[in-house]
């Protein structure tokens with residue numbers, strides 16, 4: 376079902392007009408309320424009057440995560456404190472956390488956008504929906520929660536934590552939908568199987584997964600082990616939270632809520648805007664945000680905008696899967712390596728579980744890459760009494776990695792359950808190199 | 812005779828984990844042998860209930876399986892093992908690995924060959940005794 380056809384299906388011309396008007400308004404708003412943007416625009420010798428259509432967006436300055444940190448806590452907030460009704464924060468491994476304040480109108484738009492996502496997944500008033508994203512400073516829990524309520528569904532604010540209790544609730548309450556990270560979904564499936572609960576005992580039919588990168592193979596695995604249809608849900612707290620983009624029933628990319636979040640793809644090195652279809656770094660401008668609007672925020676997520684229309688009738692542009700992070704990119708012996716490349720290799724080998732860890736180190740001034748991967752016990756049940764099936768697998772993984780990454784990796788086979796699982800974001804990489 | 816094999820990583824506590832699991836499952840162990848490389852190893856075991864042991868190990872998260880091996884009774888005197896191995900070697904049958912076991916108080920030589928059919932012939936033509944477990 377399409378939640379808001381007036382917006383989600385509006386003609387591209389009309390949409391561009393709306394985006395242009397909203398862009399002009401938000402630029403004038405931050406110019407007058409956020410010294411950071413006013414100073415930047417004055418340095419670049421542009422004023423809000425220069426921004427008259429959506430195409431003028433390329434004249435505007437970029438915003439980075441570092442800008443958000445440098446202006447901690449409220450430097451980029453545009454609305455007066457009395458208008459802010461909620462604050463979320465994302466913590467990084469280094470530096471200040473990123474603080475994002477929302478006005479009542481922001482929360483309303485967030486709920487609206489989230490309802491569009493859930494509707495596209497087929498969630499309705501009769502669904503019992505468990506939100507198993509973390510509640511709290513992270514936007515996942517409350518973001519999805521408000522969307523389900525706004526839609527009229529029944530929300531269970533499970534959050535993360537006690538997985539066995541969660542499985543029992545899903546079974547006993549007849550939960551039909553779930554929102555969580557894809558790795559937590561797999562953790563849930565594992566717990567369920569350990570508890571002896573079968574897919575046929577559950578009423579689960581739809582899942583909204585996001586907040587970390589995942590692949591088509593992971594989707595298939597989650598779908599078969601939890602007995603549901605798995606949809607992608609994309610978002611980031613700096614822009615809003617989950618609901619920035621969503622898959623429809625065609626699952627050919629995720630529609631971006633373009634009337635509120637304007638997307639661009641840029642070359643991460645030159646910052647040049649790239650045409651639709653070309654992969655690069657995703658950049659968003661919030662067109663309607665009041666609490667903390669951002670202009671051309673560099674997400675560091677690598678993807679592309681898909682040209683062409685979607686069969687579902689929505690006119691909102693679609694973004695492809697996130698293929699990596701421009702800042703997750705590892706430079707190993709001068710070669711660019713994305714953890715997602717490793718993941719896709721491992722997922723193509725049935726003996727490997729979709730659970731791995733990359734360790735980058737430096738020995739005698741030479742970078743080394745170690746890939747630890749868990750094996751799936753069921754693929755070794757037919758009988759072994761020597762190490763050869765394991766060393767053969769190690770060689771196979773190493774040779775496939777070599778052909779994809781163009782550098783040699785040291786492969787370590789791990790027994791099931793020995794690579795740490797996270798209930799939040801997955802940590803794939805450990806960079807032990809000490810530079811300078 | 813059925814042998815239980817477990818894939819293990821070479822790190823502290825792994826073998827203890829295997830043995831603790833078998834202890835909890837009430838398994839009686841007749842023999843254990845570990846072959847390893849720098850990073851991994853295969854732990855081979857003979858016990859009173861191979862299927863039960865394998866199931867318990869899988870339940871505890873280990874990758875394990877059952878394969879067939881020969882267990883030939885040795886005479887309790889010097890040179891017995893050498894004599895048995897020589898019978899196979901002279902018949903051109905290669906032994907992949909071997910270790911010894913004490914089953915019901917008697918010594919056995921446990922091994923796998925590259926040719927089970929020939930091995931069976933050698934056992935019967937030389938009047939060797941196989942373990943009955």
Ligand SMILES: [Zn+2]
Nearest residue numbers: 623685687689
């Ligand atoms: Zn669509």
